[in-house]
Amino acid sequence: MDKVLAKKDFPRFLADLQRDHQVLGPTRRGGGTSTYAKALFAPIRHAEDLEINYQSSMLSPKKLLFPDNQPIYEYEKKGGQVELRPAGEQWDRNVVLLGVHPCDLAAIACLDKLFLEDRFQEPTYQDRRGRLTLVGLTCAESTPHCFCNLMGAGPDAEGGYDLLLTDLGDRYFTRCQGAKGDKLLAADYFQEATGADQQARAQALARLEAGLPEALDIAAVVEHMKDRYSDELWQEFSEVCCACGACNMVCPTCHCFTILDRTNPDRSRGKRVLVWDPCHFERFAQMAGNASVRGEKSARYKHRLYDKLLYDPQRHGRLFCVGCGRCIEFCPAHIDLRAVLRKLEG
Amino acid sequence: MGIRHEYVTFCHICPNHCALKAVVEDNKVLEVKAGGGTGFPVHMCSVQKGPDHVIGTINSPDRLTKPLKRKGERGRGQWQEISWDEALDTIAAKLLQVKKDFGPERVVMILGEPKGTEFAFGQRFATAFGTPNVVTPGNYCGVQNTESLRYTFGSRYIMARMDAPPRVIIVWGANLAHTGGTFSNIGRYDFNRALVSNDCKVIIIDPKNIELWPEKGMHASDADYWLRPRPNSDGILAMGLVKVIVEEGLYDPEYIEQWTVGFEEVQKEVAGFTLEEVEELTWVPKETIQEVARVYATEKPGVIGSGNALEGSTQAFQTLRAICLIRGITGNVNTPDGGHVDMIPPDYYPPGRFMIGDMKEKLWEYPRSPERTIGGGVFQLSSRFGYVPTQGLVHALLTEKPYLPKVGLAFVTNPLLTYPDSLATEKAFRKLEMLVVSELFPTATTNIADIVLPAAFMHEHDTVAYWPAWFANVRANRKLVDPPGEAWSDMRMINELAKRVGLGEYFWETEEDALDYLVKPLGMTWQKFRDEVIYLHGKSAYDPDQVAGYHTKSGKVELSCAELAKAGVDPVPCFAKLKDPLRGKFDFSDDYPLMMTNYKSEIFMLSGYRNLGLLKDKSLPPTVYMNPDTARDYGLAEGDWIYIETYKGRIRQQLALQPGMHPKVVNVEFGWGDWGLADANMNLLTDFDEPWDYPTGSVAIRGYACKVYKAA
Structure with a gap:
């Protein structure tokens, strides 16, 4: 169902959402504790808190659904006994995540595959996902780092949302999917979309598409990867890599983690936490006897891309890169994944 | 078209001095990026302020061009x-x-x-x-750190030893994710590795819930310990840690005997106060002080990296000396299993x-x-x-x-x-x-x-x-x-x-x-x-087989330092005097019920480069942090422009709320004041006059009682 929401009615829409949900959206709050003013998904109290025209965020919605440093349980030794207490942080309210760009919607669909739909169900993720309403927003403009079109994840979102907004100047074109979306769209401030609205939406997305990178045959890329495991290009592209793990952390689909025990000095109490762990660190692939199967940084660089483009699609049926561009934007060495893909395509 | 050159140079915006690569053509800098692959150190802050400030400054229309x-x-x-x-x-x-x-x-x-x-x-x-x-x-930048190292260990070049991963890292008033500290060759990536390791405890001592790893959204509150001492009480906290280590016997008596002087004087000093007093003065629970002391003393190698934040107080020198006592008593400097080592430049x-x-x-x-x-x-x-x-x-x-x-x-x-x-x-x-x-x-x-x-x-x-x-x-x-x-x-x-x-x-x-x-x-x-x-x-003087020695007069770690005594400075940090920065004109009053401290921007260098578009766009406006509960008590909300006032004057900054901060602390941003923001200048709140830190000339640039109210 397609409707439009006049921008003057947006505060009413927001207030309605806030009645039954905690609303999280892009804000200009820096890192929350730093003055680095990159957009951050944080609680929205007033419409003016929203940085709705944000270009991109450093931390993707992954941080909210699959938190880093997630407590799993706490323990305490009491006499001869060990007491275990679950320590997972549950959401106590339903949550609306507002203003999620199509690339990040696609990334949530990847995480859904991984943590809900395929072999495993991750309880915290499952709980949060059940409480979540996703209000997507197509981008007003692309950034120099974007390549969602190459990965089939944008600029329009084909699914993975409850509502999807598109800015048409004085109004939002609003598309919905599923029962949650239907319910929201029933409010009287949503008007039926006209043919002109449909056309305006198509034009807005076409304009956006024109600013995105030239098309690329991703199927060919993946096919070529199968033969180029030992290619010199991996060495070439990873030469300047700092092995800092920034790309892993900002990636909306990277999901590898390790388990740490945070204990007090005599280890009589502590908590076990799940911590995001970057595969760019040598220790990531360290095994008993101190052996590492990916000691060279080129091997680690290569592995991450094979994982996203070849192994994950085999396991979960979809590409695990959504073209959000964060790995390019936040790479201190400015390594451009798009250049790697082009090289593989040809 | 001219010839395109790629040159290696170094960022100077923070003391990490990352290598940069600059692409230059026809007297124009086309691109600056991290110098990965050059073989020189690259830590690279997530803000990437190095490339931005180089390009921004070179191309700025604001430059002075004539005498x-x-x-x-x-x-x-x-x-x-x-x-x-x-x-x-x-x-x-x-x-x-x-x-x-x-x-x-x-x-x-x-x-x-x-x-x-x-x-x-x-x-x-x-x-x-x-x-x-x-x-x-x-007087408030580096000297207290280097000179306390020199008087204690005989060298200013004491750095973190990173050839073996440390088992405990204490970050004390420094912001490793965004800048190199006063002392730190703990590169950002070494630090990041410690954050995902079961083998290293990370202890953050800072009133601010600093970012530890911005790309991960990881903060001080995610560390093993986050201590939030009262501003300028760090020397007292350090002496509290020394007391636990000394009185619980968490040291190697043989090392103390052979390689240190003045242990008895330290014992005597720490016997003169209680941990309850330390808790009351620093706001850090006694149990936390005990745990942190035990962790640092027993997990080696142990590194303490401190930043400028400790150097702007009327007891700055003895605060840093007290931290050197912690390193010294635990045998963490120039020893085979220590966290610090002398560098030869x-x-x-x-x-x-x-x-x-x-x-x-x-x-x-x-x-x-x-x-x-x-x-x-x-x-x-x-x-x-x-x-x-x-x-x-x-x-x-x-x-x-x-x-x-x-x-x-x-x-x-x-x-x-x-x-x-x-x-x-x-x-x-x-x-x-x-x-x-x-x-x-x-x-x-x-x-x-x-x-x-x-x-x-x-x-x-x-x-x-x-x-x-x-x-x-x-x-x-x-x-x-x-x-x-x-x-x-x-x-x-x-x-x-x-x-x-x-x-x-x-x-x-x-x-x-x-x-x-x-x-x-x-x-x-x-x-x-x-x-x-x-x-x-520089080369590391590390010796895996023996204590590498100390270039002090005694050839040992000078826990009590005769050379200081000769200069009229307390040879062992005096607990009673460490309370001075909390007293008198700095202390709370009915008019000023909160405590001002301040932080440096993650985006700029000190007061500089605040006109450059590339950096300005990345920065929030002048931002003051407070605990949400305190803000509510004063009728203030996130995003409000507020006045922060001390007995010296008032400034105006925008409020951001930070859960977990101590409810009495107001953390204002340093460095604003030019480019139309004269009323955001932190130094309108501070006093140049005595008391000072008489050994080194430091002066209080934080730790002033203050009040806050909404700006019109």
């Missing part, structure tokens, strides 16, 4: 463009007149954080000219000798003695380190004691924003008969200058970069492009000025000659160093 002479009243912003000859002749004539009529000490060299070699040139000029009055911000011309030491005859003629130096009789140690504390100059100008300085020559510094008590500083500086300021951009300080000299940026001339000298590395920062207009490097200005006051024999014909002189001990020319070597790091 300017004041027209009309001071501070009116009316200028006349003059030639370099006129500028230098005018300055030289005034210097010579003051020297003749009043003595050379009436000329004050005013320096800021060194970038390249300009700081060393300024110091050298002062020595040659005969003034002992070189004012630097060393590369053998280039040592800055100290360049500044002072190789002009012996000038020093005999014009000694840098306490009698001749501003504050010489007041500050027990600072003149030994070659500086006058910043507020010492302000005090001397306002009180005219020991005498009234006449001329100020300022390089790489903006005292009107960065010295405590901006109003007093401005009043004082206006008393100078001549103020000369060399700058990249107009600032609050150039605004009241008599002559403004347009400076070339660090990347617009060749220079040796060595700061912080105690990091034991030396770098070639090569010229990438020409400076704008008629801008000159500070080195060239000082070199040419020296010739005009008859001191040419102590300086050089050209800048390259000077750079050759600096790198000569390395056995090469500047050109070779710049083009082929580029960077040299």
Whole structure:
């Protein structure tokens, strides 16, 4: 169902959402504790808190659904006994995540595959996902780092949302999917979309598409990867890599983690936490006897891309890169994944 | 189209000095990025402020491009463009007149954080000219750390030993994710690795819930321990940790016996107070202090990295000494299993000798003695380190004691924003008969200058970069492009000025000659160093088989330091005196129920570069942090513009809420004040006047009781 929401009615829409949900959206709050003013998904109290025209965020919605440093349980030794207490942080309210760009919607669909739909169900993720309403927003403009079109994840979102907004100047074109979306769209401030609205939406997305990178045959890329495991290009592209793990952390689909025990000095109490762990660190692939199967940084660089483009699609049926561009934007060495893909395509 | 070059250079915006690669064509910098693959250190902050500030500064339309002479009243912003000859002749004539009529000490060299070699040139000029009055911000930047290391362990070059991963890292008043600390060769990536390791405990001591790993959204509250002490109570906290280690016997008696002096004095000092007192004064629970002490003492190697935050208090020196006691008692320095190791710097011309030491005859003629130096009789140690504390100059100008300085020559510094008590500083500086300021951009300080000299940026001339000298590395920062207009490097200005006051024999014909002189001990020319070597790091004195030893007078770790006692400084940090920064004019009152501290921006360097679009776009406006509950109690909400007021004045910044912060702390941002934000200047809240940290001349730049209220 397609409707439009006049921008003057947006505060009413927001207030309605806030009645039954905690609303999280892009804000200009820096890192929350730093003055680095990159957009951050944080609680929205007033419409003016929203940085709705944000270009991109450093931390993707992954941080909210699959938190880093997630407590799993706490323990305490009491006499001869060990007491275990679950320590997972549950959401106590339903949550609306507002203003999620199509690339990040696609990334949530990847995480859904991984943590809900395929072999495993991750309880915290499952709980949060059940409480979540996703209000997507197509981008007003692309950034120099974007390549969602190459990965089939944008600029329009084909699914993975409850509502999807598109800015048409004085109004939002609003598309919905599923029962949650239907319910929201029933409010009287949503008007039926006209043919002109449909056309305006198509034009807005076409304009956006024109600013995105030239098309690329991703199927060919993946096919070529199968033969180029030992290619010199991996060495070439990873030469300047700092092995800092920034790309892993900002990636909306990277999901590898390790388990740490945070204990007090005599280890009589502590908590076990799940911590995001970057595969760019040598220790990531360290095994008993101190052996590492990916000691060279080129091997680690290569592995991450094979994982996203070849192994994950085999396991979960979809590409695990959504073209959000964060790995390019936040790479201190400015390594451009798009250049790697082009090289593989040809 | 010209030839495109890719050059390696180094960022100078924080002490990590990451290698950068710059693509240059036709005298234009096309791109700057991290120097991955160069083989030189790259830590790279997530903000990537290095590339932005290089490109931003080089291309900025705000640059000063011609020497300017004041027209009309001071501070009116009316200028006349003059030639370099006129500028230098005018300055030289005034210097010579003051020297003749009043003595050379009436000329004050005013320096800021060194970038390249300009700081060393300024110091050298002062020595040659005969003034002992070189004012630097060393009084609250680095000196307490390096000198406490030197008095305790016999070396300023004590760094983290990163060949073996530490098992505990304490980050104390430093922000490793965004800048290199006063001491840190804990690279950002080494630190990140520790954050995902079961083998390393991470302890953060900071009132702010600092970002540990921005790309992960990881904060101090995610660390093993996050201690939030009352601002300026860090020395007390350190002594609390020492007490636990000493009284629980968490040390190696054999090491203490063989390799330390003064353990009994320390035992005696820590017996004089209780952990309950420490808890009350620092706001850190006793149990946490005990746990942290046990972790640090038993998990080795253990590293403590401290930052500037500990250095701006009236007990700054003894605070850092107390931290050295923790390192020393646990055998963490220069031992096979310790976290810290002495570095031996590369053998280039040592800055100290360049500044002072190789002009012996000038020093005999014009000694840098306490009698001749501003504050010489007041500050027990600072003149030994070659500086006058910043507020010492302000005090001397306002009180005219020991005498009234006449001329100020300022390089790489903006005292009107960065010295405590901006109003007093401005009043004082206006008393100078001549103020000369060399700058990249107009600032609050150039605004009241008599002559403004347009400076070339660090990347617009060749220079040796060595700061912080105690990091034991030396770098070639090569010229990438020409400076704008008629801008000159500070080195060239000082070199040419020296010739005009008859001191040419102590300086050089050209800048390259000077750079050759600096790198000569390395056995090469500047050109070779710049083009082929580029960077040299010190060597580690680590010995896996034995204690590497200490270069103190006793040859041991001086827990109690006789040399300090001889200088009139407490040989062991005195617990009772460590309470001073919490008392008197700093303490809470009915009018001022909250406690102001401050932080440096993650985006800019000190007060600088705040006009550059690339950086400005990445920064929030001036931001003050408070606990959400406290804000609610005062009727304040996130995003409100609020006033923060101390007994000295008030400033206006935008409120951001930070859960987990201590409810009494108000954390304001340092460095704003230029570019239309005069009312956001943190130093309107601080006081230049006594009490001071008498050994090193530090002054309280945080820890003032305050109140907050909504700005209209």
